Amino acid sequence: MDPVIVVGAGPVGLTLALALxxxxxxxxxxxxxxxxxxxRPARSVVLREETAALLERLTGVALGEHGMRWAGWRSVRRRQVLSEIAFDAAEPAPLHIAQHFLTGFLRAAIAREPLVKVAVDSRVDAIEQERSGVTAHTRGPKGTWWRGSYLVGxxxxxxxxxxxxxxxxxGRTAVERHAVAALRAELPWEGRALLHRMPPWRSSGPSAGEVTARPLPDGVWRLDWLLPPGKDLVTPEMLLSRIRETLTGWSDGPSPAYDLLDTGVHTVHHRLARRWRAGRVFLAGDAAHLLGALGTQGLDEGLRDADNLAWKLAAAWHHGPHEALLDSYQTERRAVIAARLRAAxxxxPVLRGGGGLRQIVPGAARSHDALLTDGHLGRGxxxxxxxxxxxxxxPRDLEAAIPVDTPPGSPVTDVRVTAEDGSFVRLRDRLGRGALLVVLIAPGTGVWERKHWMSAGVMPRLAAAVTALPHPAELLVAESYPGAPAHSVLLVRPDGHLVTALSxxxxxxxxxxxxxxxxxxxRAEQQEEDEKGHKGRGDEGVEGQEEKQGAAAQAGSGAR
Structure with missing residues (x-):
């Protein structure tokens, strides 16, 4: 079977390659x-807890040692503090990290991975598809044709x-523009991020804007100033003036010393591709969607694209194409991004001038501050x-389905579980391996030796049921799960979303x-082949039968 071709070596493409x-x-x-x-210190990303955990699993790097998990969040309008949040176990802090660090860790992990081949200086200029695969042509010093089973842009x-x-x-072009600076300075809110709307040292009106300060390690801060609508040039003089007046305004005294590391202009566009799949070709990340106004994080969503698509491509690669499973990538991810773009x-209009709050949440009176906080902190x-x-x-109409605190389709809560070898691990650590997870909620098993509880009670029956599933699955045991009664069973997808909970x-x-x-x-015939150990056979009624080619599956065999 030919390798999957990933076009693009940014964080999303590298993450997808490692996940596969x-x-x-x-x-x-x-x-x-x-x-x-x-x-580029001024080019940084904010990651939610689940996304940071995904990257840590793939790279083996504790990202918190190279980025900053904020101690808190403060929102200010003029001189009034509107809200303050202290992060704790109940509300984990986002992770703020320079993007070049993130990409470097992904590249280092790929360099150790024999199943991934990276071809540099290779720009795609042609793609051809047929029933059995896809071919891409690259130009450049090593221009050639590459053969793959699937291709992801x-x-x-x-x-x-x-x-x-x-x-x-x-979509929409230049929804927002921000002047950006990364600098080393001592600010009054060590380790806490700040959103300051309509700072008093700025004039009133559209140019009053807002400034966001996000901490990074070693006393570095990323500052973003919302620019008024238009295409006015951001000059070095204007940016230095913004830095001085902002630092002076925050210090209530002379402007503190600072070391300017990097600057830039960040323009936010809102766009959504009509289709995310065309036969054996898929889109992910910025190739499929652009968002980022009001503090939302586009890269975080792109990484979730990769996580969602990886296990589905892996299932098709190993067991034969299943069109409904592959189609679900677009159905699931495009709907999520479309909803976020609609909300933004x-x-x-409300947050940038005009409109009523009822347009956002009918019947609710959510403040401007709460809306912006949601965007920046990954909530709402x-x-x-x-x-x-x-x-x-x-799944629909399951007789034994029960509600738990995690609705079906939502990311599961990370709890401690016991693996089949008796070791204690986090549930999140078992994700991303291509297997479904079956979790039995069994209070008290944490103090028993595995040899006792594996043969006791419902375990033998459950183990037999897991073995008979139509896809590889791992059996885990948890002492508790939020909202789940004793002896209930959770089925979890390889990307960590709950399928169902059963009584x-x-x-x-x-x-x-x-x-x-x-x-x-x-298909019945596929089940029969699986039972015989011939898992390379595909679903004959969809894309045609293909055989895996053993050692030819090495990534280096992709060029011809």
Whole structure:
């Protein structure tokens, strides 16, 4: 079987390649650049807890040692403090990290991964598809044709892959503009991020704007100033003036000393590709969507694209294409991004001049401050992690289904679990391996030796049911889970979203839920082949039967 071709070596493309490799799928990454990233302290990203955990699993790096988990958040309007939040276990802090650090850790992990081949100075200029695969041509010093099973365009806002597939990319241009500076200075709010709206040292009106301060390690801060509408040039003199007046205003005295490290202008566009899939070609990250107004984080969403797509491509690569499962990538992820863009478009007139709050949340009186905080901290309609409750992969009409604190389609809570070898691990650590997770809630098992509880009670019956599932699955045991009664069973997707919770061990319902999570019923002949150990056979009625080619699956075999 040919490798998956990933076009683009930014954080999303590199994350997808590593996620596929962890599931034993070879990839070729086509990088149009030289394979190095320029250090830019002013180009940083804010990651939610689940996304940071995904990257830590893939890279083996504790990102918190290289970025900053904020101690708190403060929102100020003129001189009035509107809200203050202290982060704790109940509300984990976002992770703020320079993007070149993130990309460097991903590149280092890929250099150690034999299933990933990176081809630098390789710009795609042609893509051809047929029933059995996809071929891409690259130009450059090593221009050649590359053969793959699937191709994913992670090549940014001006995506060549998207253009070659003739996919429209409608939306709004220059929704917001920000002047950006990274500097080393001592600010009064050590370790806490600040959103300051209408600072008193600025004149009133549209130019009053707002400034955001986000801490990084070693006393470095990223400052973003919202610019008035228009295309006025951001000159060095104007930016230095903004820095001096802002630092002076915050210090209530002379302007403190600072060391300017980097500057830039960040322009936010809102766009959404009409399609995210064209046969064997997919889009992810900025190639599929652009967002970022009101503090929302586009890269975080792109990384979630990679997490969602990786396990589905891996299932198709190993077990044969299943169109409903592959189609669900667009259905799930595009709906989440569309909802976030709608929320931002509704909030923008209110927060940037005019409109009523009822346009955003009918019947509610949410403040401007709360809306902006949601965007910056990854909460509410502007920023909360997407859920897939209406996904076609959500099982329906299961007799034993019960509600828990996590609705179906939502990310699961990270709890301590016992693995089949008796070791204690975090539930989140078992994600991303391509297997479904079956979690039994069994209070008291944490103090028993594995040899006792594996053969006791419902465990033998549950273990047999897990073995019979239509997809590889791992059995875990947790002493508790929020809202789940004793002896309930949770089925979790490889990307950490809950499929369903069942009351007790119900093999028929568990099997039906697993089938639904894979996009529908598994063909009888495929089940028979799996039982014989021939897992390389595909679904003959969709894209044709293909055989895996053993050692030819090495990523280096992708060029011809």
């Amino acid at each position: 490799a962890r599931q034993e799928v070879p990839t070729v990454v086509l990088d149009e650049g030289p394979g190095k990233d320029e250090p 992670c090549d940014g806002p001006r995506s060549t892959v998207r253009k070659l597939q003739d996919i429209r990319f409608p 478009d509704q909030a923008l 309609p502007l920023g909360a992690p997407g859920t897939y409750g209406t996904s076609p992969l959500t 007790g061990v119900r093999p028929a319902d568990l099997y039906a839920a697993a089938e639904a999570a894979l996009g529908g019923a598994v």
